[in-house]
Every structure is written in structure tokens, then in C-alpha cells.
Amino acid sequence: MNRLPIAVLIAGSILSSGPAFAGAATDAAANAQLKESILTTTSAAAINARCEAVLALGEKAKAELEAMKGPATLAADFAAFDTLQLVLGDGGQEIYLVSQTSPVKEVREAAEACVPKISDLGTKVSLSRPIFDRLTAIPTRGLDARKAFTLQKMLTNYRLAGVDKDDATRAKVTALQKEITEIGLKFAANIRDDKGDIKLKPEDLTGLPQDYIDGHKPAADGFVHLTYDYPDVIPVFDFASKRETRRVVQLAYRNRGWPANETVLKSLLAKRYELAQTLGYADYATLITADKMIGNPQRAATFLDDVNAAAKPGADADMAELLTFAKTVDPSITRLESYDNSYMSNLLRKQKYAVDAAEVRQYFTYDKARTGIFQLMTDLFGAQFKPWNTPVWDKSVSAWELYDKSGKLVGRFYLDMHPREGKFNHAAQFGIRTGVEGRQVPVGALVTNFPATGPMDHGDVETFLHEFGHLIHALYSGHTEYGVQSMSNLQWDFIEAPSQLLEEWVWNYDTLKTFAANPQGQPIPEALVAKMNAGRRFGEATSWKGQLGYAAVSLNYYNRKPDFELSPMYDEQIARYSQFPPVPGSHPYASFGHLDGYSAVYYTYVWSKAIALDLFTAFQKAGIRDPKVAERYRQIVLEPGGSQDANVLIQNFLGRPLSLEAFKTELQKK
Numbered sequence: 001m002n003r004l005p006i007a008v009l010i011a012g013s014i015l016s017s018g019p020a021f022a023g024a025a026t027d028a029a030a031n032a033q034l035k036e037s038i039l040t041t042t043s044a045a046a047i048n049a050r051c052e053a054v055l056a057l058g059e060k061a062k063a064e065l066e067a068m069k070g071p072a073t074l075a076a077d078f079a080a081f082d083t084l085q086l087v088l089g090d091g092g093q094e095i096y097l098v099s100q101t102s103p104v105k106e107v108r109e110a111a112e113a114c115v116p117k118i119s120d121l122g123t124k125v126s127l128s129r130p131i132f133d134r135l136t137a138i139p140t141r142g143l144d145a146r147k148a149f150t151l152q153k154m155l156t157n158y159r160l161a162g163v164d165k166d167d168a169t170r171a172k173v174t175a176l177q178k179e180i181t182e183i184g185l186k187f188a189a190n191i192r193d194d195k196g197d198i199k200l201k202p203e204d205l206t207g208l209p210q211d212y213i214d215g216h217k218p219a220a221d222g223f224v225h226l227t228y229d230y231p232d233v234i235p236v237f238d239f240a241s242k243r244e245t246r247r248v249v250q251l252a253y254r255n256r257g258w259p260a261n262e263t264v265l266k267s268l269l270a271k272r273y274e275l276a277q278t279l280g281y282a283d284y285a286t287l288i289t290a291d292k293m294i295g296n297p298q299r300a301a302t303f304l305d306d307v308n309a310a311a312k313p314g315a316d317a318d319m320a321e322l323l324t325f326a327k328t329v330d331p332s333i334t335r336l337e338s339y340d341n342s343y344m345s346n347l348l349r350k351q352k353y354a355v356d357a358a359e360v361r362q363y364f365t366y367d368k369a370r371t372g373i374f375q376l377m378t379d380l381f382g383a384q385f386k387p388w389n390t391p392v393w394d395k396s397v398s399a400w401e402l403y404d405k406s407g408k409l410v411g412r413f414y415l416d417m418h419p420r421e422g423k424f425n426h427a428a429q430f431g432i433r434t435g436v437e438g439r440q441v442p443v444g445a446l447v448t449n450f451p452a453t454g455p456m457d458h459g460d461v462e463t464f465l466h467e468f469g470h471l472i473h474a475l476y477s478g479h480t481e482y483g484v485q486s487m488s489n490l491q492w493d494f495i496e497a498p499s500q501l502l503e504e505w506v507w508n509y510d511t512l513k514t515f516a517a518n519p520q521g522q523p524i525p526e527a528l529v530a531k532m533n534a535g536r537r538f539g540e541a542t543s544w545k546g547q548l549g550y551a552a553v554s555l556n557y558y559n560r561k562p563d564f565e566l567s568p569m570y571d572e573q574i575a576r577y578s579q580f581p582p583v584p585g586s587h588p589y590a591s592f593g594h595l596d597g598y599s600a601v602y603y604t605y606v607w608s609k610a611i612a613l614d615l616f617t618a619f620q621k622a623g624i625r626d627p628k629v630a631e632r633y634r635q636i637v638l639e640p641g642g643s644q645d646a647n648v649l650i651q652n653f654l655g656r657p658l659s660l661e662a663f664k665t666e667l668q669k670k
């Protein structure tokens with residue numbers, strides 16, 4: 001899970017405790033006072049004032065909508081509903097981004113304190129019977145398919161939130177949602193605030209690249225001190241030749257947030273179970289899957305077992321080969337542990353496929369990757385990028401505008417890509433303004449933790465492109481008629497597919513040769529890329545089985561009464577799916593942030609990979625850099641955002657329903 005980026009939904013999931021309301025935008029005309037960006041403020045008072053303004057505008061818009069009289073219409077009632085979503089969604093997601101990125105601690109704290117207040121108001125909106133009644137009364141006759149779908153989806157959200165229940169039940173739901181939001185924030189804060197201080201002797205770093213060793217000199221006490229930031233820990237798993245170094249670092253890393261999050265997570269599970277029961281559902285997994293592509297937890301469980309069966313032969317063969325190999329490197333090894341996987345797989349790839357991760361690394365830097373990704377977007381989608389002259393919250397942050405071929409402004413975005421004290425320590429896309437055609441241009445941000453200078457892992461380039469996929473999806477889909485038709489209302493179990501699809505291009509020589517070059521300026525050799533691709537398949541089935549393990553933890557924590565202990569349940573699910581046993585003494589669920597944001601539906605990563613590979617078949621047929629297929633894809637799949645069912649988007653693009661065959665074939669490939 002450490003390599004798979006959090007999706008775009010983190011903000012949405014916090015704001016939309018009930019219905020998956022659009023992370024939507026403030027209506028520029030109606031809400032001029034929210035137009036000014038507060039992303040760069042250094043004043044906690046300014047955050048508090050903005051928070052109050054969002055809440056006041058939200059309350060006002062809610063009261064006006066509830067008081068509407070006469071026949072309900074799309075033009076009046078639904079538009080007012082959409083504006084309310086924009087006020088709360090955009091107001092909330094901007095403040096949420098500040099809580100994760102402001103260089104000023106007091107500002108982050110003020111923003112963090114505001115998030116549950118806005119979420120709380122969102123819950124009230126999601127439980128407003130008068131609003132539900134107005135929306136229900138809108139005539140559906142004559143609506144086009146997208147409008148009809150959007151209206152129906154909003155009503156489904158309301159029913160899932162319990163709006164048709166009595167007053168006492170609705171009050172209880174409101175209280176539970178508020179508690180759940182607060183517990184979720186605590187869960188995230190405990191992970192984020194656990195910085196880590198892993199003490200190693202300088203000689204423990206044997207095997208790590210020289211640039212890493214140069215950047216990690218011992219302190220006055222004679223020890224090298226590592227934090228839990230990716231650039232500190234990931235290279236250890238990849239390159240540290242001492243097994244004990246890898247074990248110690250992984251054990252520490254997998255105890256982030258623990259023991260603090262043991263009780264926090266238990267109460268999160270308990271409150272969500274209580275919420276599901278209050279709403280008439282057997283458990284939280286049943287509630288949360290009801291509006292997904294997959295439909296119910298049983299289908300999700302069957303899907304996991306299905307993929308597990310397809311992955312098993314390949315994964316077993318990989319493991320046997322890896323163990324035989326590992327014994328030649330370190331004869332004391334009798335069983336492979338998870339902290340051996342990256343290191344031994346790298347060595348094996350280097351030997352068998354002659355792929356050396358350190359050699360590959362020299363062809364990538366952050367700047368080259370960014371240039372290359374922009375170029376790829378130009379080649380595929382005709383995108384043009386120009387610097388956006390706007391204030392930023394840290395000198396390392398850059399700002400950009402994206403135009404289409406005709407010169408139309410598609411959207412704006414920030415890149416906050418390098419580690420910084422107190423900053424969000426994962427990789428994610430954040431919404432700032434949801435685009436609405438003719439009303440406001442979409443704005444987003446990527447927040448990641450890549451090294452600012454020096455070599456960059458190929459896997460990091462892949463993550464960069466993955467997150468960029470979420471960003472362009474948000475921008476291209478930001479031109480619908482209503483904010484609630486944006487990407488954030490697309491089914492969760494589809495939302496990773498476009499990003500996972502894009503990952504394919506960082507394995508394509510014609511794409512890599514446009515930007516990957518070593519410090520001497522020599523482009524990456526075609527033969528090296530061919531070897532990387534040969535080595536790519538090795539360990540792939542194993543890695544997906546690992547993801548199935550995390551998905552099973554997520555599903556099984558939520559598909560029953562939470563009267564079990566967290567650690568044994570975690571270990572049981574990992575043992576059932578993953579090729580590696582749990583590391584004794586580790587408590588990885590305490591830092592498994594998706595257990596809050598994704599709850600039971602972490603399966604979506606595997607599910608949407610299956611979708612991505614199915615979509616990829618259309619590109620493979622035409623040649624993967626064919627701009628005509630890319631343009632069809634942008635128009636048919638990306639631009640509609642959440643205004644259509646994901647099954648329909650897939651059917652429209654492929655000319656047939658979703659099939660899992662491409663994924664199963666990939667898992668069986670050698």
C-alpha cells in the first residue's frame with residue numbers, strides 16, 4: 001500500500017460523510033467573498049474567517065433551498081442544490097488542502113479544526129427532508145440521459161444517508177457522522193504526526209546508492225537518523241543489502257501511528273457499524289458498496305477470490321524462483337519475508353533481466369519527469385501547458401494552466417511535489433475548485449513527496465503519472481453543466497482506472513525516450529527499456545496478491561460486527577492472500593490511511609486495474625500513442641466525469657461491457 005497513491009477521494013470522503021456530494025465549487029457570482037484563494041495565507045485568523053464565511057453561506061443557501069415553494073424544477077431547485085454543494089464542497093476542500101500543505105503549523109491546525117465543521121453542515125444537508133422532497137418533486141420527463149442520471153444519483157445518495165427516516169434517526173445519523181469525521185481526522189493526524197526516528201549505524205546503509213549515503217550522514221551521536229518520509233525509507237527496501245537493516249526499517253515503518261491508532265481505528269469501525277445498522281443495513285460494507293459498480297460485499301469478496309485464483313500460479317512460480325535466488329545471495333534465508341521482496345526482486349531482475357534499478361534511476365529526475373509527462377499529455381490529448389502567474393504557499397510549489405488544442409482554458413493546477421516539514425506525507429490529487437461550464441474553471445493540486453533534485457526511481461515516475469491522471473480527469477471533466485456531475489460523483493470503484501491506465505505509458509520506449517536521459521544527456525537506451533519490460537512481469541502476480549490482502553483487510557474489517565481484535569484479523573487476511581507472512585510485531589493497519597477514506601472498498605484498486613487493462617486493449621489495437629484513440633477516450637470516458645454510470649462509459653468506449661479477461665491474462669503472463 002505504500003506505493004499505491006491515495007486517490008482523489010480523500011477530501012471528498014471527508015466532506016461527504018453521507019452522500020458522495022461533489023467536492024464542488026463556490027458559485028463565483030453568488031459567492032464573491034469565497035473567490036479569493038486562501039491557499040497562501042499565513043494567518044490562522046484568516047482561515048477561521050474563511051471557515052465562518054463558508055459555513056454562513058452554506059447555511060444561507062440551505063435555508064433558501066428548503067424554503068422554496070411552488071412546482072420544483074431542475075432550473076431552480078436543482079441549480080440551487082448544486083450551488084449549495086459548490087459552496088460546501090469547494091469551501092471545504094480548499095481548507096482541507098491548507099490543512100495538509102501550509103508551511104505554518106497554526107494555519108494547518110486552524111484548517112484542520114474547520115474541516116469537521118463543514119463536513120457536519122454537509123451531513124445536515126444530506127439529511128434535510130425538505131431538500132430531499134424538493135428534489136424528489138422535480139419532473140424527470142424530458143430530461144436528457146445525463147441530467148436524469150445525475151438527479152437519480154443525488155436521490156439515491158439521500159436515501160443511503162437515511163433522509164427518509166424519522167427525526168430521531170436522522171438526528172442520530174447526524175451525530176454519528178460528526179463523530180466519524182472527527183475520528184477519521186484523528187486517525188490521519190496520528191499517522192502524519194508520527195515522523196519517525198529510525199537510528200542506524202552508518203555501516204547499516206551498505207548497498208544503498210552513493211547519493212543516498214551522501215544525503216544521510218551520521219548525526220553528532222554517530223547514528224544515521226531516518227524519518228518515515230518515502231525518500232528516506234523506500235531506497236532502504238530497494239537497496240539495503242543487510243537483511244537486518246531492511247527488517248528494522250520495515251518494522252518501524254509498519255508501526256507508524258501505533259499504538260495511538262489502535263483504539264482510534266476500533267472506534268471508527270464501531271461507529272460506522274452503528275451508522276449502518278441505524279440506516280437499516282447489515283454492516284458498513286453493505287452500505288458503502290450499495291452505489292458502487294460492484295454492488296455488494298459478497299461480489300467484492302468473490303472478485304478478490306477470483307483474482308487470487310488467477311494470480312496464484314504465477315505468484316507461486318515467482319516466489320519459488322525468488323527463494324532459490326535469495327538463498328544464493330544470503331544462505332541463511334529459509335523463508336522470504338516482505339522486507340526481502342523489493343531488495344531480492346531488484347537483484348534478481350538485475351541478474352536475470354540485466355535490469356539494475358540504480359542504472360535505471362540515473363535517467364530520471366523530477367524535472368525531467370515533469371517535462372516528459374507534460375509532453376505526453378500534449379502528444380495524446382493535444383494539451384498545452386503555460387505557467388500560471390499566481391501566488392504559491394511555498395517556494396517549491398509551481399502553478400500551471402492547461403489549454404486544449406483550440407486554445408480554450410481547460411483548468412489550472414498547482415504542483416507541490418517535494419517533502420517539507422509538516423506536509424502531507426503521501427501522494428494525492430486534491431480538488432480546489434470544481435469546474436462548471438460557463439461558471440468557473442476547475443482548479444486542482446498534486447501533492448507528493450518526490451526528491452527535488454538528483455535521481456528519481458522509475459516507480460516514482462509511475463506514481464507521478466498516476467496522480468497526474470487524476471488531475472487531468474478532474475480538469476477535463478470540469479466542464480459539465482452542474483458541479484455535481486464532476487468526477488467526484490463518479491463511482492469510486494471506477495475512479496482509479498484512468499490513472500492506472502496511464503501508468504502503461506511509463507513502460508513505453510517511444511514515450512520514455514522523449515524525456516529520460518542521464519546526467520550526460522544520453523537518452524535512455526531502447527535495450528534497457530526492453531529489459532525493464534521483461535523484468536516488469538516478474539513479481540507482478542505477487543504484488544497483486546499483496547493488494548488483495550489489503551483489500552481483504554478493508555472488506556473484512558467492515559463486513560461484520562466489529563467485535564474482533566484488529567491484529568489477528570489483519571494477519572489472517574494477509575496470510576490468506578499475500579505471498580508474504582505479516583512481519584511479527586508490526587501493526588500496519590495503524591497507518592493504513594485508506595481504512596478511513598476508503599473504508600471497505602480498498603478492493604477498488606484491483607477492480608479498477610482490471611478496468612484499466614480492459615480499456616488499454618483499445619489503445620493496444622491502434623498503437624498506444626495514437627492520438628485518435630486518445631481523443632475518443634478523453635471525450636467518451638474522461639469528459640463526462642460523474643454524469644454517467646461508469647459501466648456506460650466503458651460500454652460506450654469499448655463497444656461492449658467490462659471484461660476481466662485482460663487482467664487475468666496479464667496475471668498469467670510470464
Ligand SMILES: [Zn+2]
Pocket residue numbers: 005006007008466467470496499
Ligand atoms: Zn490514484
